[in-house]
């Protein structure tokens with residue numbers, strides 16, 4: 866997808882600190898971390914956000930969550946963590962390529978909104 870920041874990261878046109886990669890997904894460190902551990906997990910297929918998921922393209926989400934559990938263990942987040950996906954303008958989504966934030970390494974703010 867042209868002009869999509871995360872598609873450019875997948876293509877290697879913009880550098881990232883990779884944490885995990887396979888043929889379907891990429892995990893990399895957030896450039897502006899909101900917690901000691903802040904990782905983004907994205908599908909390689911361009912899906913604009915959780916609002917664009919459907920029965921035909923959502924299998925990758927199960928794969929992402931299976932790998933999130935592995936990544937969290939690898940990162941030592943044994944005391945818990947948060948997985949967040951912001952959706953659209955009201956949800957505070959700034960990059961319109963589906964992504965899941967993994968936030969951890971401290972006791973997180975309990976306010977949800």
Ligand code: AMP
Pocket residue numbers: 870879881894895896897898905950951957958959960961
């Ligand atoms: P959201 O606001 O949910 O759309 O999340 C987008 C996230 O992408 C933010 O947490 C940004 O800090 C992060 N981000 C933006 N540009 C980059 C980049 N080049 N490398 C890594 N993370 C980025």
Ligand code: ZN
Pocket residue numbers: 866869870871872873910911912961962
């Ligand atoms: Zn994209």
